[in-house]
Amino acid sequence: MSRFVRLGETDRPPVTLYVDGAPVAALEGDTLMVALLSGGGTLRQSEFGPEKRAGFCLMGACQDCWVWTESGDRLRACSTLAASGQRVVTSQPGASWPNHV
Amino acid sequence: MAEPRIIIVGAGPSGTRAAEACVAAGLRPIVIDEGRRDGGQIYRRQPDNFTRPYRKLYGTEAGRAQALHETFDGLKGAIDYRPETLVWNIAKGHVWTASATVQEAIPFDALLLCTGATDRLMPVKGWQFAGAYSLGGAQVALKSQAVSIGHRVVFMGSGPLLYLVASQYVEAGAEVAAVLDTSPFGARLKALPDLLAMPSVLWNGVALTRTLKRAGVMVQHGVTPVEIMGDAESGVGGVRFFAGSGREETIACDAVAMGHHLRPETQLADLARCAFAFDPGTRQWLPERDDDGRSSVAGVYLAGDGAKILGARSAEASGRLAALGDLGLPVDKGEMTSLRSEVGQYARFARGLAKAFPWPARQAPALPDDAILCRCEGVTAGDLRAVMRETGAQEANRAKAFSRVGMGRCQGRYCGLAAAELIAAEAGVPVEQVGRLRGQAPVKPLPIAIGDGQ
Numbered sequence: 001m002s003r004f005v006r007l008g009e010t011d012r013p014p015v016t017l018y019v020d021g022a023p024v025a026a027l028e029g030d031t032l033m034v035a036l037l038s039g040g041g042t043l044r045q046s047e048f049g050p051e052k053r054a055g056f057c058l059m060g061a062c063q064d065c066w067v068w069t070e071s072g073d074r075l076r077a078c079s080t081l082a083a084s085g086q087r088v089v090t091s092q093p094g095a096s097w098p099n100h101v
Numbered sequence: 102m103a104e105p106r107i108i109i110v111g112a113g114p115s116g117t118r119a120a121e122a123c124v125a126a127g128l129r130p131i132v133i134d135e136g137r138r139d140g141g142q143i144y145r146r147q148p149d150n151f152t153r154p155y156r157k158l159y160g161t162e163a164g165r166a167q168a169l170h171e172t173f174d175g176l177k178g179a180i181d182y183r184p185e186t187l188v189w190n191i192a193k194g195h196v197w198t199a200s201a202t203v204q205e206a207i208p209f210d211a212l213l214l215c216t217g218a219t220d221r222l223m224p225v226k227g228w229q230f231a232g233a234y235s236l237g238g239a240q241v242a243l244k245s246q247a248v249s250i251g252h253r254v255v256f257m258g259s260g261p262l263l264y265l266v267a268s269q270y271v272e273a274g275a276e277v278a279a280v281l282d283t284s285p286f287g288a289r290l291k292a293l294p295d296l297l298a299m300p301s302v303l304w305n306g307v308a309l310t311r312t313l314k315r316a317g318v319m320v321q322h323g324v325t326p327v328e329i330m331g332d333a334e335s336g337v338g339g340v341r342f343f344a345g346s347g348r349e350e351t352i353a354c355d356a357v358a359m360g361h362h363l364r365p366e367t368q369l370a371d372l373a374r375c376a377f378a379f380d381p382g383t384r385q386w387l388p389e390r391d392d393d394g395r396s397s398v399a400g401v402y403l404a405g406d407g408a409k410i411l412g413a414r415s416a417e418a419s420g421r422l423a424a425l426g427d428l429g430l431p432v433d434k435g436e437m438t439s440l441r442s443e444v445g446q447y448a449r450f451a452r453g454l455a456k457a458f459p460w461p462a463r464q465a466p467a468l469p470d471d472a473i474l475c476r477c478e479g480v481t482a483g484d485l486r487a488v489m490r491e492t493g494a495q496e497a498n499r500a501k502a503f504s505r506v507g508m509g510r511c512q513g514r515y516c517g518l519a520a521a522e523l524i525a526a527e528a529g530v531p532v533e534q535v536g537r538l539r540g541q542a543p544v545k546p547l548p549i550a551i552g553d554g555q
Contacts, residue, residue, distance in 0.1 A: 003232060003336070003355070007273045009151045009247035029148035034246045041336060042231045048479035051333040054231035056476070056515070058238035059142055060135060061219045061366075063510035063546060064477070074548075078241075079137070081148070 003037040003054055015084040019067075026082045033058070033065050033077035036090075043067060043077055044090045068092050104128060106208060108196050110188050110369060111215035113141020114413045115405025115420030117173045119213045122424035124179045131181040131207065133188055133198055139173040141217050142237060143413045145245050146170060158244055160269065161305045162413070169417070189543035191372040199547050211400050213423055214370055215416070216407030218363035222515045223258070223283075223464050225359065226472035227329030229479065231336030235515070236360035240266045249275035251356020255340050257281040257326055259458040260362030261306060267358075268312040277318045278354045281342055283361070284458045285323035295453030298446045302414075319352075321345065326464070329357050361460055363410045364518065370408070371540030373401045379533040382455050383410070384462060385518065386537035392441050394423030402426070415447035465519040466526030474523070475516045477509025485520060486527060495528040497521055497536045510546070513538040 012027040019036060026035035033055055036043055042052035043065055055065035058078045065077040072093040107123055109116050112134035123130040138146040144166040147153065155163040176182075183198070190197035195206040220235035227233070234242070234250045236258060242248050243266075253276045256267040267280045289296075296303045313320055323345030330351070331337040339353040370388040371377070376397035377386045387409050394402045402423040405416035418440045425432050425440075468474065470483025488494055488504040497520065500506060506520045507513030513520070517538045525532040 003251060004242065004246075004248040005252055005275065006248050007243070007275060008153065009147075011152075012150055029150045031246060034242075034248055038248065046229070046479065048477075049229060049333075049473070051229055052231050052336065053229075054336060056233070056238060057219060057235045057511075058241040059219065060545070061511060061514050062235075062477075066510075074546075078238075081137075 001041055002039060003041045004034055006038060015082060017082050017084065017086040017088065020089050021087075030082045031078055032067060032075060032080045032082050032088060035082040036067070036077060066092075105210040107131070107211045107213070108133065108207060108209040109213045109215060110134075110196070111141065111217055111405070111407065112136065112139035112173065112182070112184070113215060113217050113405065114144065114169055114416035115407070115423070116141070116213070116215035117169050117176075118417045118420035119215060119404060119424040120176055120180050121172055122421050123428070124176055126428050128428070129180060130213075131183065133183045133186050133196070135185065135187055137185055139184070140166070140170060141413075142241065144169055145241060147245050147247075151247065153247065160265075161308075165414070165417075187543075187545055187547070188369060189545060189547060191369055192542070197542070199543075201548055204547075209400070211402065211427070212373065213394075213402045213404060213420075214373070214407055215405045215420055216366040216369055218365050218406035218410055219514055220262075220360035221362050221364040221460070221518060222359065223361055223461055224468060224472065224474050224476070224482075224516060224519050225257070225326040225329050225464075226469060227331055227337075228357075228359065229473045229476045230329060230331035230333075232331065232356045233329055233337055234356065234358055236260075236262045236266050236358045237363070239356075239358035240269065243269055243273055243275075247273075249273070249356075250358060251337070251354065252276060253278045253354045254356045254358060255279050255281060255352055255354040256358045257283075257324075257340060257342070258358075258360045259284045259461070260360065261454060261458070262360060262362060263458075264306065264309040264313065267318065268309040271312060271316045271318060277313075277316070279319040279321065279352050280313060281324045281326070281340070281352075282320070282322045282458075283324055283326065283461045283464070285345065288459060289457045292453040292457035295449050296457065298449035298453065302412075302450065362454065362458060363406060364514075365407050365409060366514075367407065368512075368540035368544040370396065370401070370403055372542055372544070374398055375401060375403070377537065380409070381533075382452060384460055384522075384532055386533070392422075392444070393426035393437070394419055395426065409448075409451075411444065411447040411451050415444050415451075418443045418447070460518075462522045462532070463526070465522035468519075468523065474520060475506045475509055477511050477516075478505050480504055480506050482523060485523060489524065489527055495524060495530060495535065497524065497538050500524055501538060507538045512541065512544070
């Protein structure tokens, strides 16, 4: 189930990106966060607790919404625009944390 | 003499007006902004291919937003504009910047910090669940992306933004389950003399309440939040709170927009070594400045909500004042006097807002041990209490070192003020004695490619 609900501006060209290898349909001008949360409920697993996370401040201050490129570059989902053919992963490549190794 | 090197950090209302004043004086300031587009948070611009008109995006402030954007557009050829660029340190007369690909140290003669604000948060048990967002974040979702943060949203907290964003959601067609205000309705009556400093803004606030009432949205005053209910996988499922009557109630929802007005982003002022003073009205440590925005450090100026929360209208005036003060050019004394008096009116209004929507300081020490205080690293209120017992820490930075509260991804932006209140109450000392979290470089995490290259 989606977390975000689109309330307008839906007449934009579609783009398809790949999240953890799976295709996600979004619209041109969407941030990664909107692309991911219009098609799903969460962005990532917390490193410090059992819960999934979905961002918090949407203005680049809390850093809760990090996702990664497949090569490991960190992206702030709230301030990075989704692009066609883009491939992102929701866990840090190569990293492991005590609560979900 | 060579032209002074002027750097303006921030392209919101105060940064734009500061840049405008510099350009009018024949100078070419560097304007550094983290945003992809100018406007700051309050007048944040939607992506190019969005089509909603100003009136729909900014409501009563549409005219101001449009004027500000047009001013900035007109300045672009006359300033050195660096969007999507983070200022992460200030040291030795240089501003240190990082963009996706470039890192630079830029010297300055004058530095205007127009760094804006973020939401002031009081943690509520369960605020780590997916679907809990800051009020400002909920507004950004709508304003810049035309989405609601959930299918059924509860607005919980206090302050003018609570009503503004809730009514914007209603008007955009979102389902608003309730507006739960922690401040008692009676507080507004006491605040009225100060709020009358800005009758038109006060009237706008009244109109927002009407919008909510007309839409049939439940609005409650004097509530005490107990818990954001939810689970680890699916996120927020509802809110539990004590109503003003003292009765416990729950409301089902899949999103919560929470916050208590705003707090200034003062880390750069701190790194620039500006002196801070405790502001009892907001219970925050704020950088000191004179009426024209001069900080305690020569050549460093502070304007807009990044210095003190006085609102966007005030930010335009204080940005212009800060730029005009020391340019060394003839200034219109009448204009300076009128700008100062304008800011004075906004300050009186802000005092009114602080009385009408008080920061619920007592909620912090009331957090149960198992409530998460630092949502970055999942540190609980009980963890912080244990650190205080075991180490005797009663100062913010010391408690941070032992507990990691304030050390995570957000660097204490969202838990720091509540942590200070909790420490103060537990230790039985005034909150100013707990001090403030020191600004640390980098003020935000650097882009990874650059960080790795160092």
